[in-house]
Structure formats: C-alpha cells, structure tokens
Amino acid sequence: MSKIYLTVFSLAWQNEFVYRLNFILWRIRNLMRFFLTFFLWEGVFTTSKQMFGYSKSEMLTYVFTVILVSALVQSAPSADNIGGEIGNGDLSNYLVKPLSYLKYWFSRDLASKSLNLVFAMVEFSLLAIILHPVFAIPTKILTIAAFLITISLAVVLYFFISTCSRFISFWAPENTWGVSFIIVIFIETLAGSIFPLDVLPENLKNLIMLTPFPYLLYFPTAIFLGKISSTQLPKILFIALTWVIIMFFFMRYLWGKGLKNYSSEGR
Amino acid sequence: MDSVIKVSNLKKYYKVHQKDPGLLGSLRSLFRREYFEVKAVDNISFEIDQGELIGFIGPNGAGKTTTLKVLSGLLYPSSGSVRVLGYEPFKRQSEFQRQFSLVMGQKNQLWWDLPAFESFILNKEIYGVPDDIFKKTVTELSQMLDIEDVLKVQVRKLSLGQRMKAELVAALLHRPKVLFLDEPTIGLDVLAQKKMRDFIKEYNQKYKSTIILTSHYMGDVKELCKRVIIIDRGMILYDGSLSAIVEKFAPFKVINVDFEVAPDLDRLKKIGKLVKYEDLHAEIEVHREKAAKLAGSLLSDFPVADLTIEEPAMEDIIRDVFNKSNLLTEV
Numbered sequence: 140m141s142k143i144y145l146t147v148f149s150l151a152w153q154n155e156f157v158y159r160l161n162f163i164l165w166r167i168r169n170l171m172r173f174f175l176t177f178f179l180w181e182g183v184f185t186t187s188k189q190m191f192g193y194s195k196s197e198m199l200t201y202v203f204t205v206i207l208v209s210a211l212v213q214s215a216p217s218a219d220n221i222g223g224e225i226g227n228g229d230l231s232n233y234l235v236k237p238l239s240y241l242k243y244w245f246s247r248d249l250a251s252k253s254l255n256l257v258f259a260m261v262e263f264s265l266l267a268i269i270l271h272p273v274f275a276i277p278t279k280i281l282t283i284a285a286f287l288i289t290i291s292l293a294v295v296l297y298f299f300i301s302t303c304s305r306f307i308s309f310w311a312p313e314n315t316w317g318v319s320f321i322i323v324i325f326i327e328t329l330a331g332s333i334f335p336l337d338v339l340p341e342n343l344k345n346l347i348m349l350t351p352f353p354y355l356l357y358f359p360t361a362i363f364l365g366k367i368s369s370t371q372l373p374k375i376l377f378i379a380l381t382w383v384i385i386m387f388f389f390m391r392y393l394w395g396k397g398l399k400n401y402s403s404e405g406r
Numbered sequence: 407m408d409s410v411i412k413v414s415n416l417k418k419y420y421k422v423h424q425k426d427p428g429l430l431g432s433l434r435s436l437f438r439r440e441y442f443e444v445k446a447v448d449n450i451s452f453e454i455d456q457g458e459l460i461g462f463i464g465p466n467g468a469g470k471t472t473t474l475k476v477l478s479g480l481l482y483p484s485s486g487s488v489r490v491l492g493y494e495p496f497k498r499q500s501e502f503q504r505q506f507s508l509v510m511g512q513k514n515q516l517w518w519d520l521p522a523f524e525s526f527i528l529n530k531e532i533y534g535v536p537d538d539i540f541k542k543t544v545t546e547l548s549q550m551l552d553i554e555d556v557l558k559v560q561v562r563k564l565s566l567g568q569r570m571k572a573e574l575v576a577a578l579l580h581r582p583k584v585l586f587l588d589e590p591t592i593g594l595d596v597l598a599q600k601k602m603r604d605f606i607k608e609y610n611q612k613y614k615s616t617i618i619l620t621s622h623y624m625g626d627v628k629e630l631c632k633r634v635i636i637i638d639r640g641m642i643l644y645d646g647s648l649s650a651i652v653e654k655f656a657p658f659k660v661i662n663v664d665f666e667v668a669p670d671l672d673r674l675k676k677i678g679k680l681v682k683y684e685d686l687h688a689e690i691e692v693h694r695e696k697a698a699k700l701a702g703s704l705l706s707d708f709p710v711a712d713l714t715i716e717e718p719a720m721e722d723i724i725r726d727v728f729n730k731s732n733l734l735t736e737v
Binding site: 238 | 507527
C-alpha cells in the first residue's frame, strides 16, 4: 500500500529534474530572495541598533530562518494542481483507481519539500560564507525537538489549509486564481513570512494568534530562534495540534461534499 | 450466464446554467443564474454478458460518455439501478476498481514529462500487480501495439497514436475484466486506427474481457462489434446485432446500373426510387425482397452495360435513424 506513495515520491523527484533550466532559474530566484532580504534589513538597521525589540543579527536570523522554513512548508505542487484537476475533470483519472487522491498529492508535496530542503541548505551555506552574518543557532535539545515537531505540524497544516482552499473548484470550476492569490497573501503576512509577528501592535497580533496561520511559519521560526520560553511550549504545541486536527476534519468534510457535487455534475 | 453489466431504468439529469450572450449577460449571470435541466441519459436499460464487445454509437451529446461515467462510478445516477460485476459503481470500492479500466481518448493519465514506462510502474503499484506478471504483460501488450521502442521516451515527445497506445497499455496492466473505451481512436490516422482496432479485437478474444466502446467512427464499430447500442438524446434507439440494423432500418437495397445509351427516365422511375442519375449511371432503391426480380427486368428491358446490387451504406442507415428520431421529438 505505502509502496504506491513511495513510487509517487520517486516519480515526483524525477519530474523535478526534467526541466533543468527551470530548475536552475528557480534556485537562482531563491538566492536572489536571500540577497534582497539581507540588503533590505542591512539598510533598515543603518540608522538604529534596535528595532521592534530585534537587534540586527536577530532580525537577519529571523528572516533567513523564515525563508528556510517556508522552503519546507510552502513548497507544495498540490497547491498548483489540485484546483485545476478538479476544474477540468482530470480528477476522474484518479477517482476510477484504487488510490487516495489526497495521499497522492501529499506524497508529491513531500518529494518537492525534501528536494527543496537539500538545495536550500546548500544555498544557505553559500550565503553564510559570502555574507557571514551573525547567526544564533539553537543548541538545546529541547529547542531542536520542539522545532522539528512544530515544523512537521506546519507541513501538514499547510497541506490541509491549501487543499481546502483549492476545493473551491468543486463549486466554481472556472476560476480559482483569485482565491489562490488571497490565500498566498494571507499566508505570507499572517504566517510571519515577511516580518516577525511581534512587530505588530498588540491587539492585531493577538487577533492573528487566534488563526491557524502563525503556526505555519512564525512559531517554528520563533522556536528555532529561542524566542519562546519552555513554559509556553506545551501550549503552542497543543494549539498547533488542535488546528491540524480541525483542518484535517474540515478537509475531509469538504472533500466528501465536493465529490458529491462532482459526481452529480460531472466534468 | 449472469450478466456482467446490468443497467435498468437509468436516468441522469444535470442542471446547467445558461448565460445570455455578451458582457451584460456575463455580469447578470454573476448575480442570478438561470438553470435548465439536461436529460443526459433518459431511462435506459441494457444487459451485457461476459466477453461481449459492445459498440455505443450516437452523435455528440447523445449520452454515451455520461453512461460510461456512471458505469465507472464517476457519476451517480439520478435514478435507476446500475450493477457492474455485481458492484454499485458509484460506491468506488477498491475491489471493484481493481477489476475495470476506463480509457478516455481525450484524457491523459500518463505522466507527461516522464517516459510511459514510469507511469506503468506506478499503475503496477496501484493495482498491486506482481513483478513477473507486470513484465510479461508490458512486453506482450507493447509488442501487440508495436510501441516497445518508445516506452523509455518522454510521453510529451510521442505522437498522438503512440501516446494512445501507451495509455491503453497502462490501463490494461491489471488485466481488467471490464474495459470502457471512450473514443479510443479519436484523432488517429487511418493506420493507427486500424492497429488500435486489431488490438482491441485480439485483446477481447484472448482475455475474454467485456468491452464497451464508444466511437464516432462507424469503421470502429463495424469492424469490432457484433452488437451495437444506438443512443440519441439520452435514449436507446436500437440495441441488437449490427447485421439486423440493416433489415430493421433499411428494408431496401440499392441497384447500381450503368447504361449503354440514355434510358427512358420515366420508365426507369417505375422500377424503384431513383436516387441519382447522371452520366448514364443510376442508383435505384428497391425493396430488398424484390431486388433480384427487378434487376432481372432492368437487364431485359433496358440497355444495361453493368449492374450491381448493394446493401445501403451503414453510415447512411445510422444517419437515417438519427434523422427519424429528431423528427419524432420535434413533432
């Protein structure tokens, strides 16, 4: 059974290597992103030593770590494909087979993430050598363990949230671009991909903390940087896990509803 | 023998929204949509036994694909009952899915950027095909279809014909008992069509699998299927042997005559229905039982150079059938 999804994983890796030029350009894009962020914050910190309670090296470590974390959490070919396949009826190819469509795409996501991680590490080390910024790498076992757990939860949570948003195609097959765009904006900002969330005014920050988004990027990164005290950790892990469970059932619910609609209309 | 496929009183209605033409119509449809009901399949029943190769024919939008989708479990019926191999298809049980395959000529299940063989490996795992059987089946099927040398080439680089053949191999790796082929020869050239047909025929005989085939091309059906189901506007117009269509819908034969000198046309019209006359050549429709006798009187009474008696073309008969059904529904 699980061999099916291992095969999917392997095909997905092969698929990524097919377009060499595209692959190389994508890596270059990632490097550019590192550089741009670096110079942006270098510029911001020329006038003051501290900003929003972050020193220059802390801020740089935050944004660099966020890029690494998002390379892992946000690289999801499922997000680019599920909506389209539902909309144009290619979903039928999968539905007639004894195969789980959602596991299939999750396997493809994992393949893409693992590949992305390997290359992001290489690029990251390269940049560290060129720019030699000061990093604070965690040393405590507890921090590392908590980081690994939150990042795993974030990977799963991202899949659930983004898949739910793609299911809109079940009811509006003609276009999900607008929705995809809103989701990306939401995730980029609310998840803490552009700046650490504690930069925001207290009220707004508290409001955002009630949503699942900070558990995608902000918390894994903050834990990695040692910003979260060990007394807060259990609560954060618990809430993250709760979101994962809620979104899992929500996704299953929408999938059932959507399939019902799909098989009554047909495409 | 128990039938493999049993459909009774199947109905499948859709709601489709309609839009007034133009930009204004588009804007209005954003806020208020008017729906109308399409009867894609309207109360059809049929049974198919094991090993039968059935041709489903009908014009675009007749309900062929909808029926196949219901049989595959992609659509659930609005009413009526459907059993395939004893299962209700729309429950999508994996025991059922392991025993059938659906190939749609317009859809592509192979990974576009990888060689077809990689997709075969994935299907092998999905259907749990043992290694030795997998190797044997791939070799055998790709030999039959003559695509052994392109299995390691990216699918996107294949010709349409090669790709369709590879699609077919992928769909047959688990040796399905029931096979639904929706327009398998669409867009193929004559040679590739022929190859495809030969393959389907051979496969059906060799593995005794039950096959339903839909097609626009009469050629496919004429060559492959003993039994045809003609469907139009969601209703079955005919279900029976191909040869009996001729007798049922075309109780006439066509006499082709070449004359030495121009005949008396008024006298000629008394023989039968003169369909065509030009350049000393005539086509006359006559009642099938009287064909021989009338041909005799033509030979004795007219300056005939050459004469043949022919069955009317299958395409013409089917077109007639559809025309008649349109008349019926319009009245």
